[in-house]
């Protein structure tokens with residue numbers, strides 16, 4: 001899998017409006033005096049209460065997710081200036097402003113409004129959203145809530161994900177080493193192999209992951225790993241997930257290079273090795289290099305393996321709903337929802353190679369995502385597959401008609 005940046009997505013007006021409504025409901029329940037305190041602190045020192053350092057990468061990603069590629073940041077439209085004046089916390093030079101009508105279009109057609117369109121529609125253009133260059137911390141008490149901009153003159157909030165809070169608040173040192181708690185105590189369970197005494201807090205080289213993970217075990221708030229129609233296991237949303245939500249922050253099971261890989265994999269502690277061997281259950285491939293080819297992520301100049309992220313299947317083109325990026329400062333893989341996702345949907349990444357033939361050539365599987373051109377027997381034969389290999393993928397010769 002190739003490392004990719006978080007994909008730029010357009011957030012639509014409905015989602016923003018929903019966020020506003022949700023936040024208003026929360027604000028309505030808050031003690032007004034508390035609220036005044038928080039608001040005063042936030043607005044008197046805009047930009048000072050920025051996200052803590054460890055979330056900087058994700059903040060950039062979130063800003064990108066909430067910005068619209070159709071909208072230019074250097075837009076000198078007078079409406080932008082009007083919107084700038086609307087918020088004291090906004091830097092006019094970095095404003096993003098666009099039309100909600102453009103955002104709600106799902107047919108992908110043009111977003112502009114021509115001169116001869118009715119006044120009422122032109123008027124609608126003023127209802128843009130503004131993304132603040134620096135999100136402002138509004139409520140740190142429960143879920144961290146940041147005001148990320150305004151929509152239709154009202155504040156738009158982003159609830160910083162629990163996963164990210166865990167990143168800073170729930171890093172435990174256990175007898176088994178340093179662990180991140182993702183979403184519940186389950187990830188702190190010891191690995192299955194209790195005889196494994198090699199991993200120490202000092203080694204810091206691997207995170208044993210959900211050592212006791214059972215099939216369909218819901219170890220995480222946002223998704224579970226279970227058998228997939230695409231092949232082997234896959235990740236499925238257990239709840240509705242909104243766009244931009246960080247659903248997984250995970251340390252590598254093993255971080256190495258292609259050159260050192262064989263050596264490093266053999267020195268893994270037994271429990272980590274067991275997890276490594278269990279990857280890519282589809283083929284039950286039993287040893288190192290084949291597993292490597294099917295599961296490694298490019299993480300900068302290195303390659304990384306992840307107990308959980310490596311369970312995410314692929315789907316082609318724009319049909320993948322989760323993006324991934326490696327935070328090389330903190331050495332964690334961050335998975336983030338690219339769209340609003342309904343509970344029960346399979347969560348997929350785009351492995352980033354471009355076509356079903358390239359997927360076969362690089363990772364050795366015939367893609368079943370349904371969005372790409374399906375490979376034929378001829379395709380496989382052209383890439384060197386023998387009869388047995390074709391049969392494995394159900395691409396056998398049609399039987400000749402008997403005369």
Ligand SMILES: C[S@@+](CC[C@H](N)C(=O)[O-])C[C@H]1O[C@@H](n2cnc3c(N)ncnc32)[C@H](O)[C@@H]1O
Pocket residue numbers: 228230231232233234278279280281282283294295310311312313314315363364365366367368369
């Ligand atoms: C990184 S692993 C994903 C998790 C894997 N399904 C498992 O059980 O561990 C990649 C492997 O999953 C399977 N896979 C992923 N996406 C697929 C797709 N779109 N169609 C068919 N198989 C897929 C292939 O066997 C591939 O080698």
